[in-house]
Amino acid sequence: xxxxxxxxxxxxxxxxxxxxxxxxxxxxxxxxxxxxxxxxxxxxxxxxxxxxxxxxxxxxxxxxxxxxxxxxxxxxxxxxxxxxxxxxxxxxxxxxxxxxxxxxxxxxxxxxxxxxxxxx
Amino acid sequence: xxxxxxxxxxxxxxxxxxxxxxxxxxxxxxxxxxxxxxxxxxxxxxxxxxxxxxxxxxxxxxxxxxxxxxxxxxxxxxxxxxxxxxxxxxxxxxxxxxxxxxxxxxxxxxxxxxxxxxxxxxxxxxxxxxxxxxxxxxxxxxxxxxxxxxxxxxxxxxxxxxxxxxxxxxxxxxxxxxxxxxxxxxxxxxxxxxxxxxxxxxxxxxxxxxxxxxxxxxxxxxxxxxxxxxxxxxxxxxxxxxxxxxxxxxxxxxxxxxxxxxxxxxxxxxxxxxxxxxxxxxxxxxxxxxxxxxxxxxxxxxxxxxxxxx
Numbered sequence: 001x002x003x004x005x006x007x008x009x010x011x012x013x014x015x016x017x018x019x020x021x022x023x024x025x026x027x028x029x030x031x032x033x034x035x036x037x038x039x040x041x042x043x044x045x046x047x048x049x050x051x052x053x054x055x056x057x058x059x060x061x062x063x064x065x066x067x068x069x070x071x072x073x074x075x076x077x078x079x080x081x082x083x084x085x086x087x088x089x090x091x092x093x094x095x096x097x098x099x100x101x102x103x104x105x106x107x108x109x110x111x112x113x114x115x116x117x118x119x120x
Numbered sequence: 121x122x123x124x125x126x127x128x129x130x131x132x133x134x135x136x137x138x139x140x141x142x143x144x145x146x147x148x149x150x151x152x153x154x155x156x157x158x159x160x161x162x163x164x165x166x167x168x169x170x171x172x173x174x175x176x177x178x179x180x181x182x183x184x185x186x187x188x189x190x191x192x193x194x195x196x197x198x199x200x201x202x203x204x205x206x207x208x209x210x211x212x213x214x215x216x217x218x219x220x221x222x223x224x225x226x227x228x229x230x231x232x233x234x235x236x237x238x239x240x241x242x243x244x245x246x247x248x249x250x251x252x253x254x255x256x257x258x259x260x261x262x263x264x265x266x267x268x269x270x271x272x273x274x275x276x277x278x279x280x281x282x283x284x285x286x287x288x289x290x291x292x293x294x295x296x297x298x299x300x301x302x303x304x305x306x307x308x309x310x311x312x313x314x315x316x317x318x319x320x321x322x323x324x325x326x327x328x329x330x331x332x333x334x335x336x337x338x339x340x341x342x343x344x345x346x347x348x349x350x351x352x353x354x355x356x357x358x359x360x361x362x363x364x365x366x367x368x369x370x371x372x373x374x375x376x377x378x379x380x381x382x383x384x385x386x387x388x389x390x391x392x393x394x395x396x397x398x399x400x401x402x403x404x405x406x407x408x409x410x411x412x413x414x415x416x417x418x419x420x421x422x423x424x425x426x427x428x429x430x
Contacts, residue, residue: 047392077292106292109247112335
């Protein structure tokens with residue numbers, strides 16, 4: 001991740017945190033990666049998650065960035081982690097997964113978009 | 121509004137007329153075969169008992185290429201409806217009123233519809249209208265409140281209309297979904313009707329496997345079709361794909377509608393079903409439009425007319 005991308009994600013997170021106070025969504029603030037935390041990025045591009053499958057260590061932060069002109073909503077199959085709000089172009093969503101396992105997720109408005117996080 | 125009584129003794133044939141948008145072509149559907157005729161102005165309007173208009177995919181809140189003013193193009197669409205020589209009995213909006221289900225987007229749409237004075241509007245939600253709250257805000261504002269699930273039916277001029285919801289409880293890797301509760305209701309709703317009753321069924325996502333790779337279909341639509349098949353005239357109207365596609369399956373004719381906001385690519389063309397950004401501002405109106413449907417008394421006909429934005 002280059003400096004500009006890190007800055008953009010930080011800005012997005014700050015905005016999300018500010019908005020979450022209004023919307024009553026407490027999870028976004030909890031998901032802020034602490035300084036120096038390992039962050040794994042998943043791009044949402046052309047109606048697909050890239051990479052489609054990622055393997056991360058326990059407690060890692062996963063950040064989705066929507067690079068489509070179309071909004072997307074990251075949703076865990078089985079509701080194992082907090083869903084995103086509607087991600088417009090450039091918006092991000094962050095989760096941290098503390099338990100090992102295989103987490104399938106999809107876009108709730110384009111459910112043919114499916115991705116997997118393997119936490120080891 | 122005049123009631124149309126179906127009389128099987130008349131031996132009438134089911135047919136649909138569909139004018140291709142702006143091209144001056146009249147499509148006559150006779151027993152599942154399309155026939156094209158040159159269109160004469162207002163053809164068929166005089167012998168219709170009532171008409172209705174379908175609009176779709178207004179995506180209020182969208183503000184990118186190729187349409188920076190989706191409120192403006194919706195306003196134009198509504199003005200087109202208002203200018204119809206024969207006032208439609210009602211308007212139906214087949215979903216994606218908004219882009220992101222935001223309260224101010226719903227406000228804008230409701231305001232535009234109200235100021236257009238187009239009379240009764242029936243709505244079904246698109247997947248963009250149910251983000252974050254499973255449609256609670258949509259149903260509060262635009263729901264018919266007949267069933268807990270939001271689906272409903274009504275009768276107009278002898279035609280039975282059914283509004284279905286297929287954008288909730290979507291599963292990973294799946295398509296649109298009606299669900300068991302709604303299918304059971306549908307079966308029951310149709311059970312008492314004569315097979316001669318013309319049916320119009322509408323929902324946001326296509327109720328046929330139009331292009332599943334892009335999510336253009338509904339997982340359990342085949343089950344719904346088993347309830348529709350006994351009827352002599354079934355018209356299925358959907359939105360979602362921002363373009364006109366048609367399919368005939370026995371007595372069931374499927375149509376998707378244009379958007380009032382922006383077009384999407386033809387099935388499988390390009391990398392995905394996003395906005396067609398290459399459309400220039402001066403050409404955009406050719407991709408947007410409204411659908412006018414007339415019920416022709418005594419003949420059982422539904423005449424389907426597409427109008428692009430001038």
